[in-house]
Amino acid sequence: MNKVLVVFRRELRSYFATPLAYVFIVIFLVLAAVFTFQVGGFLERNQADLQSFFRWHPWLYLVLIPAISMRLWAEERNSGSIELLMTFPITLWQAVVGKFLAAWCFAGIALALTFPVWITVNYLGSPDNGAIVAAYVGSFLMAGGFLSIGMCLSAATRNQVVAFITAALVGFVFLLAGFPLVLDFVRGVLPQSIVDAIASLSFFTHFDAISKGVIDLRDLCYFAALIGFWLAATALVLDMKKAE
Amino acid sequence: MNGNRWRRVGFGVGGLIALAVLFLAVVMLSNVGLRGVRLDLTQNKLYTLSKGTQQVLGT
Helix, strand or coil: CHHHHHHHHHHHHHHHHCCHHHHHHHHHHHHHHHHHHHHCCCCCCCCCCCHHHHCCHHHHHHHHHHHHHCHHHHHHHHHCHHHHHHHCCCCHHHHHHHHHHHHHHHHHHHHHCCHHHHHHHHHHCCCCHHHHHHHHHHHHHHHHHHHHHHHHHHHCCCCHHHHHHHHHHHHHHHHHCCCHHHHHHHHCCCCHHHHHHHHCCCHHHHHHHHHCCEEEHHHHHHHHHHHHHHHHHHHHHHHHHHCC | CHHHHHHHHHHHHHHHHHHHHHHHHHHHHHHHHCCCCEEECCCCCCCCCCHHHHHHHCC
């Protein structure tokens, strides 16, 4: 556990050693604000909630999270520092978890810095703050899901561009599986139970459920299983690539 | 040497498939088994049945 913390601290500090982290946070905040106020029509809706803010989070993450996750392992492999990392007295699993937690924490910082929109909505009206807290929790969990996917695919390649594109692609599939557009199409061919099963694999379904203000154990279970699966897959892929 | 490498890759691919099956199983089972355990954070408990409703329903 202690060694996970060491990797975590080193990684998190490395984000802020370059301007990359600040650029990322600024882009995230600007995009979130543009989508909330311009596209989502936050002020025109005349309702004291943050629906027009959280609605866009899956799409923001789809594009921005792969930008964090692409360098996690691809860069180490490309520069050769992965061999140094492997000789440290830490297990592969500890390195994977430490790196993931650092990236997740970084995404959490970016998310937390959207607090002005929460202040704004409280200043303009009296929103349901419980539901907003739940939506923030859901958004954070979804960021973790996207990150774990991106991390695994970053481990599979040494090219960061490939890592970015594949992560966005797989994330898109996980997102799209919950959309009515896709589900309606599938419904004509497959029985309802399988349609429900497909929907329950999607980020969108679970994020949507949490952002209504209800934290269901099933949703937590889904995200925990998803992150666990992709982290284990990362360790497996790294182990496989060690042979090369 | 070469055989060893292929064994490792085969082991890894098998592991990935096993993991994917495990993930699907966990999600499906939790969908069925963990129904109803929820934390309603909305201020007016919008998604929770009130005491009165439960009495009327006789539970």
